[in-house]
Amino acid sequence: MRTRWMATAAALLCLLSGFIAISPASAAVHVAKYDFENGSTQGWSARGSGVTVGLSDTAHSGDAALLVQGRTATWHGATITPPFEKGVTYTVTAFARLASGQPPNTIAMTVQRTPAGGSTTYERVGAGTVTDAAWTELSGTYTFTADSTDLQLYVESSDATSRYHLDDIVITSDGDPTRSGLASDFETGTAQSWSPRASASLTPTTAVAHGGAYSLAVSGRSASWDGPSRSVLGAMAKGSKYEISAWVRLGPDVTSGNLGLSLERRLDGTPAYQRVAAPKAVAPGEWTLLKGTYTLAHDVDLLSVYIESDGGTFPFYLDDFSLTYIEPKPIQTDIPPLKDTVPFTLGVAFNRAQTLGEHGQLLLRHYGGVTPGNDMKWDATEPEEGRFTFTEADYLVNYAAEHDLKFRGHTLAWHSQTPDWVFKDGDRDLTPADRALLLQRLENHIRTLVTRYKGKIAAWDVVNEVIDENRPDGMRRSKWFEITGLDYIRTAFRVAHEADPGATLFINDYNTEWPRKREVLYDLVRKLRAEGVPIDGVGHQLHVNIEQAPASNVEDTIERFAALGVDQQITELDVSVYTDFVSTYDTVPQDVLTEQGYRYKELFDVFRRHASQISSVTVWGVADDGTWLSFFPITRLNPPLPFDDELQAKPAYWGIADPSKLPPLTRRLTVPAGTIVVDGKRDLEWDLLPDTPIARVGDLSAGFQARSTGAGLYVMAEVRDPSNDKNDSVTFEAGGTPYTVRRGGTHAHGFPAHAKRTDGGYRVEARLPSGTAGTLRVTVHNASGGDDIAWNGAPTVVPAIKLATASKAAPVVDGTVDALWARSPEIRTATWIQGTTGATARVRALWNGAGEHGGTLYVLAQVTDATLSEDSPNAWEQDSVEIFVDPGNGKTKGYDDDDGQYRISFSGRQTIGGTFDAFAIKDNLTSAARIVPGGYVIEAAVTLPTITLAKDALLGFDVQVNDATGASRTGAVTWNDPTGQSYLSTARWGVLRLTK
Numbered sequence: 001m002r003t004r005w006m007a008t009a010a011a012l013l014c015l016l017s018g019f020i021a022i023s024p025a026s027a028a029v030h031v032a033k034y035d036f037e038n039g040s041t042q043g044w045s046a047r048g049s050g051v052t053v054g055l056s057d058t059a060h061s062g063d064a065a066l067l068v069q070g071r072t073a074t075w076h077g078a079t080i081t082p083p084f085e086k087g088v089t090y091t092v093t094a095f096a097r098l099a100s101g102q103p104p105n106t107i108a109m110t111v112q113r114t115p116a117g118g119s120t121t122y123e124r125v126g127a128g129t130v131t132d133a134a135w136t137e138l139s140g141t142y143t144f145t146a147d148s149t150d151l152q153l154y155v156e157s158s159d160a161t162s163r164y165h166l167d168d169i170v171i172t173s174d175g176d177p178t179r180s181g182l183a184s185d186f187e188t189g190t191a192q193s194w195s196p197r198a199s200a201s202l203t204p205t206t207a208v209a210h211g212g213a214y215s216l217a218v219s220g221r222s223a224s225w226d227g228p229s230r231s232v233l234g235a236m237a238k239g240s241k242y243e244i245s246a247w248v249r250l251g252p253d254v255t256s257g258n259l260g261l262s263l264e265r266r267l268d269g270t271p272a273y274q275r276v277a278a279p280k281a282v283a284p285g286e287w288t289l290l291k292g293t294y295t296l297a298h299d300v301d302l303l304s305v306y307i308e309s310d311g312g313t314f315p316f317y318l319d320d321f322s323l324t325y326i327e328p329k330p331i332q333t334d335i336p337p338l339k340d341t342v343p344f345t346l347g348v349a350f351n352r353a354q355t356l357g358e359h360g361q362l363l364l365r366h367y368g369g370v371t372p373g374n375d376m377k378w379d380a381t382e383p384e385e386g387r388f389t390f391t392e393a394d395y396l397v398n399y400a401a402e403h404d405l406k407f408r409g410h411t412l413a414w415h416s417q418t419p420d421w422v423f424k425d426g427d428r429d430l431t432p433a434d435r436a437l438l439l440q441r442l443e444n445h446i447r448t449l450v451t452r453y454k455g456k457i458a459a460w461d462v463v464n465e466v467i468d469e470n471r472p473d474g475m476r477r478s479k480w481f482e483i484t485g486l487d488y489i490r491t492a493f494r495v496a497h498e499a500d501p502g503a504t505l506f507i508n509d510y511n512t513e514w515p516r517k518r519e520v521l522y523d524l525v526r527k528l529r530a531e532g533v534p535i536d537g538v539g540h541q542l543h544v545n546i547e548q549a550p551a552s553n554v555e556d557t558i559e560r561f562a563a564l565g566v567d568q569q570i571t572e573l574d575v576s577v578y579t580d581f582v583s584t585y586d587t588v589p590q591d592v593l594t595e596q597g598y599r600y601k602e603l604f605d606v607f608r609r610h611a612s613q614i615s616s617v618t619v620w621g622v623a624d625d626g627t628w629l630s631f632f633p634i635t636r637l638n639p640p641l642p643f644d645d646e647l648q649a650k651p652a653y654w655g656i657a658d659p660s661k662l663p664p665l666t667r668r669l670t671v672p673a674g675t676i677v678v679d680g681k682r683d684l685e686w687d688l689l690p691d692t693p694i695a696r697v698g699d700l701s702a703g704f705q706a707r708s709t710g711a712g713l714y715v716m717a718e719v720r721d722p723s724n725d726k727n728d729s730v731t732f733e734a735g736g737t738p739y740t741v742r743r744g745g746t747h748a749h750g751f752p753a754h755a756k757r758t759d760g761g762y763r764v765e766a767r768l769p770s771g772t773a774g775t776l777r778v779t780v781h782n783a784s785g786g787d788d789i790a791w792n793g794a795p796t797v798v799p800a801i802k803l804a805t806a807s808k809a810a811p812v813v814d815g816t817v818d819a820l821w822a823r824s825p826e827i828r829t830a831t832w833i834q835g836t837t838g839a840t841a842r843v844r845a846l847w848n849g850a851g852e853h854g855g856t857l858y859v860l861a862q863v864t865d866a867t868l869s870e871d872s873p874n875a876w877e878q879d880s881v882e883i884f885v886d887p888g889n890g891k892t893k894g895y896d897d898d899d900g901q902y903r904i905s906f907s908g909r910q911t912i913g914g915t916f917d918a919f920a921i922k923d924n925l926t927s928a929a930r931i932v933p934g935g936y937v938i939e940a941a942v943t944l945p946t947i948t949l950a951k952d953a954l955l956g957f958d959v960q961v962n963d964a965t966g967a968s969r970t971g972a973v974t975w976n977d978p979t980g981q982s983y984l985s986t987a988r989w990g991v992l993r994l995t996k
């Protein structure tokens with residue numbers, strides 16, 4: 001008996017109705033071949049009742065052929081849906097032979113089809129006289145020119161009961177139908193090649209049209225998946241990429257609905273459904289484009305595209321469908337393989353499609369390791385209890401073994417992409433009383449997977465994303481945790497270790513570079529290892545963005561876990577070009593891609609420095625055409641990887657392979673107005689902003705800032721340089737003139753400067769006479785050797801950062817203004833971000849500590865606003881006050897997870913904004929609102945559990961008043977931030993200092 005592995009390998013080698021598209025367009029192209037050697041009928045089935053189509057070992061070549069028997073009419077026989085497209089000429093050849101004892105007769109190949117709007121036709125392709133003595137070749141050509149549905153290619157015989165064999169049926173075409181693409185515009189007034197998936201009616205109509213006069217009206221749908229479908233079999237080649245698009249519009253009287261474009265593929269009767277364009281909202285009365293790309297990665301005997309809704313059976317219109325072949329660019333072979341440029345395994349997330357064609361070449365050239373992006377998750381491997389599906393996983397593991405790629409298994413236990421049944425008993429949700437049952441399921445799942453791939457999978461992500469640093473105990477409230485506590489983690493590692501003691505077992509998570517999460521994960525790993533739980537390593541996903549987290553955070557995390565003595569891997573690296581969850585680019589600007597290149601560089605600098613602690617770095621996707629960030633957290637253009645959509649190297653590639661080839665980058669520096677005492681001491685003014693980092697090289701790193709004043713440009717640099725050499729220096733080159741200050745304090749005449757020793761380094765302050773024109777270059781020089789580090793950019797002068805104070809007191813939050821508020825000075829909103837007049841507020845803040853952790857910030861806003869409205873459905877267009885709080889005063893683009901936007905309307909309605917799930921801050925707000933003559937009063941208490949409030953702490957802080965007139969916002973004013981972007985970025989908020 002063949003082993004499973006052998007069976008899979010054999011399936012890979014045999015080309016079964018596999019579509020090839022390699023020859024030039026003029027030569028004949030091999031479209032399909034049916035040789036029956038894989039032990040199936042390869043899609044051929046019986047035509048006529050009583051007929052059977054099976055396999056026999058009387059073969060023209062190889063070991064198997066079809067045997068057709070049980071016929072009782074001449075048109076009975078064997079049939080298949082052929083991969084035929086309109087306008088293409090096909091040649092069909094087949095070998096036929098009668099079963100022994102059958103008298104000679106004529107066997108014919110025929111095509112049946114139904115032209116749009118016409119009646120069914122039967123057209124002969126080829127025929128011949130066949131005997132039981134030998135194989136006879138049948139051959140002919142076929143083409144059709146009218147849009148048609150229900151195509152069948154079948155074999156019949158002049159003798160109504162003759163039994164016969166068929167083998168080696170080959171279809172070739174004159175052009176290459178897998179390159180020419182397809183289109184439907186319904187301008188013929190027919191449904192063209194479209195037919196309903198179930199009972200829907202498809203009616204060509206001139207009621208509306210996207211282009212021309214006609215579209216296709218779809219009505220009477222019986223289910224969300226019922227609607228128009230069109231065969232694209234034969235139009236797509238395996239391993240090739242296509243763009244598929246269609247215009248849709250809601251039917252008459254339909255006011256809302258989501259439509260998407262999907263694809264059904266089948267082999268031997270097993271269907272699979274894939275999304276090409278996820279369902280999206282279609283606005284009433286408008287045409288909406290559904291568009292996506294698809295790479296056919298599987299052998300198929302049925303392939304069709306269809307339009308479906310994500311719920312409901314509402315009618316809609318379809319028009320201007322097209323399928324277009326995307327010509328791949330050859331991969332670059334004159335650039336170094338990335339894997340050869342790093343001292344650890346360089347891996348990549350992949351799926352089957354990415355092992356084919358150019359993607360496969362790119363993968364093998366640049367990467368030495370692989371992680372399945374989805375194919376080993378629970379929903380993919382055990383969709384129903386005890387029913388395991390390993391087709392994709394086996395393929396990927398075998399591919400890796402064949403090409404000598406290290407394999408990371410991902411992932412055994414996770415809260416996401418896990419089927420519902422896991423946490424249910426029938427219809428009942430499991431509770432902690434079902435702990436044993438859930439752990440048993442976990443054990444069975446893990447034992448099955450890890451045993452199956454024992455010795456072939458070097459590292460497993462055993463548990464994924466278990467931490468929630470915003471919980472008192474640091475644990476994510478997944479069903480796993482709610483039902484079993486920490487036991488699911490203990491069980492998962494124990495079982496994985498038992499099943500394959502040779503595999504390295506990881507706990508994997510994101511945001512481990514942020515200190516709060518880092519510490520919670522650290523404590524958990526230390527505790528479990530101390531118990532004997534076999535955790536070998538920590539996986540840092542490292543889904544970062546163009547600005548955050550700082551590379552130094554990543555370095556701190558790696559150093560922290562090194563102390564635990566665990567292996568570490570970077571498991572899912574990608575660099576989003578966005579800092580928030582809202583913005584979108586139509587085209588990503590070149591300088592953003594360059595900046596991304598420098599981000600890759602600074603991250604790989606960190607990884608290389610810690611190569612002894614990091615055994616592998618995996619990027620999360622082969623190229624930008626296959627990244628989860630196209631859909632997460634919203635659908636948008638987001639190219640986060642080293643290779644672009646056309647598989648060509650980006651600056652991100654050069655940031656890893658050879659940073660000297662990166663294009664020069666002009667960074668941006670925000671320079672507020674401000675006054676500094678140049679004495680080497682760090683004034684409070686410097687603490688209003690974080691230092692701009694200059695990335696570390698060797699042991700040298702630095703951060704710096706600037707303030708503008710009429711008398712020049714104040715600059716300050718904090719240098720970390722443990723080798724204490726008085727000739728170490730910082731040079732500020734502004735307006736073309738260099739100003740150097742040495743660590744020992746010496747500098748040229750003509751400008752005030754000062755240097756001062758700090759812990760592990762020194763600080764330099766100076767006032768440059770040159771102002772802020774042109775570029776600024778900061779170079780930090782280590783006199784005792786090693787490379788200099790530098791920053792190069794353009795300063796943007798902005799108004800001084802406002803600073804307010806909050807006294808310590810705890811008012812009652814009830815909408816009445818306690819006398820306590822008078823302890824803090826009053827500030828006013830006067831920075832208009834919309835309009836120039838309207839509602840404004842007088843604001844005061846108080847604070848109160850809560851022992852060791854947390855504390856509360858109180859805010860009073862007395863709003864002047866004569867007419868109050870909550871008419872708009874959008875909270876930000878109602879009369880309301882927004883309070884912005886950044887506990888770390890990080891002044892980051894985008895929000896960190898404890899940054900919050902707390903909005904309270906005049907009637908007391910609360911709305912909260914933060915990171916996309918606002919998880920860390922959503923419970924922080926308590927408030928009261930009271931309408932008073934001429935306006936309203938808001939009192940708010942914002943708890944800040946992620947920091948310890950204390951005297952002199954600085955909070956990022958701002959207040960905004962939204963002024964509504966009827967259903968729209970007619971004015972908006974803040975205290976400090978002039979950008980109108982406070983809801984997306986904390987960078988320009990003001991600062992609140994806590995006093996006693």
Ligand code: XIL
Binds near residue numbers: 541572627628
């Ligand atoms: C992502 C895949 O890349 C997507 O294709 C899928 O739709 C969702 O999951 N953290 C993880 C990965 O551990 O498994 C996730 O992968 C990305 C976040």
